[in-house]
Amino acid sequence: MRVLVTGSSGRFGRSVVVALVDAGHEVIGIDTAAGTPAQASFLPADLTDLGEAFGVMTRFRPDAVVHLAAVATPFSRTDNLTFRVNTQLAFNVCEAAAMTGVSKVVVASSPTVIGYGAPGGWAPSYLPIDEDHPTEPWNAYSVSKLVAEQVMASFARASTTHFAAMRPCFVVAPEEWEGAPTQSGHTIRERLDRPDIAGVSLFNYVDARDAADLVLTLVDRMHEVPSGEVFFAGAADALAREPLADLLPGVIPSTAPYAAGLTGTSPAFSAAKAGRLLGWQAKRSWRTEMGDI
Numbered sequence: 001m002r003v004l005v006t007g008s009s010g011r012f013g014r015s016v017v018v019a020l021v022d023a024g025h026e027v028i029g030i031d032t033a034a035g036t037p038a039q040a041s042f043l044p045a046d047l048t049d050l051g052e053a054f055g056v057m058t059r060f061r062p063d064a065v066v067h068l069a070a071v072a073t074p075f076s077r078t079d080n081l082t083f084r085v086n087t088q089l090a091f092n093v094c095e096a097a098a099m100t101g102v103s104k105v106v107v108a109s110s111p112t113v114i115g116y117g118a119p120g121g122w123a124p125s126y127l128p129i130d131e132d133h134p135t136e137p138w139n140a141y142s143v144s145k146l147v148a149e150q151v152m153a154s155f156a157r158a159s160t161t162h163f164a165a166m167r168p169c170f171v172v173a174p175e176e177w178e179g180a181p182t183q184s185g186h187t188i189r190e191r192l193d194r195p196d197i198a199g200v201s202l203f204n205y206v207d208a209r210d211a212a213d214l215v216l217t218l219v220d221r222m223h224e225v226p227s228g229e230v231f232f233a234g235a236a237d238a239l240a241r242e243p244l245a246d247l248l249p250g251v252i253p254s255t256a257p258y259a260a261g262l263t264g265t266s267p268a269f270s271a272a273k274a275g276r277l278l279g280w281q282a283k284r285s286w287r288t289e290m291g292d293i
């Protein structure tokens with residue numbers, strides 16, 4: 001297949017490009033920034049411009065689109081820009097893909113749509129959190145991602161293009177296991193040493209190559225599930241040295257009524273849906289990549 005990847009120069013996009021090329025797909029990377037792996041063709045384009053979005057679809061005529069481009073870190077830019085860019089990107093990419101007859105589109109969302117970390121307080125409805133859990137976004141980034149999911153779902157209802165969204169947990173790129181700073185600026189070791197850092201997002205994480213493998217699975221098998229489905233992509237364990245049953249209530253007291261079931265290495269986010277419907281599960285964990293430190 002010819003697969004067009006937006007945000008192909010990014011932390012996650014680079015692993016997606018490599019996974020798709022390794023699986024035998026022809027990959028075209030689109031990004032405003034350089035850094036797309038050399039195995040892909042690359043064209044710089046700002047996809048907040050609908051003309052540019054249509055331009056890349058009509059020029060390359062991809063079979064599938066993987067939409068990752070975004071302001072990807074909460075509070076890294078002004079709220080106005082984050083909301084405007086992320087929602088505009090989602091709409092433009094979905095519209096241009098649907099109108100030009102692209103067969104499959106995968107859109108990146110985020111677990112932040114759930115609403116943890118809200119200054120006014122947040123409590124889970126249950127744990128582990130799955131795709132049926134209520135969403136309560138509270139900042140420009142998380143609400144932009146929920147809008148992106150809704151945009152994706154609206155095009156799924158309106159067009160013959162097949163759509164899916166994924167919510168990758170905190171993405172850890174391969175070099176970050178070796179000590180490079182993660183998206184939050186902390187190293188993985190710091191996140192393990194300081195539960196107050198990783199605990200805010202309920203110790204969620206996923207290896208970028210595992211999340212890329214879910215993209216690959218969706219590109220290959222999306223037609224086996226209804227259009228418009230949403231999938232969490234998370235590691236099979238938590239980014240923590242102790243069971244979340246012990247750790248989580250200390251960081252987020254409102255989780256206490258539900259955390260007791262998170263024994264052993266159980267994570268707070270469930271990726272069971274991707275396993276059940278698509279046969280995907282994360283193969284890597286911090287323990288396989290760093291040892292039991």
Ligand SMILES: NC(=O)c1ccc[n+]([C@@H]2O[C@H](COP(=O)([O-])OP(=O)(O)OC[C@H]3O[C@@H](n4cnc5c(N)ncnc54)[C@H](O)[C@@H]3O)[C@@H](O)[C@H]2O)c1
Pocket residue numbers: 006007008009010011012013030031032033045046047048067068069070071072073085089108109110111167168169170171172183
């Ligand atoms: N990294 C994570 O932990 C994580 C977690 C959940 C969801 N996500 C989502 O996954 C996707 C990829 O995240 P990432 O960590 O690789 O982010 P990143 O910031 O490393 O990469 C995003 C890329 O999008 C590009 N981009 C931004 N605006 C653009 C525009 N107008 N036109 C074209 N390209 C543009 C950027 O130049 C960048 O290379 C994002 O949608 C993000 O919201 C990431």
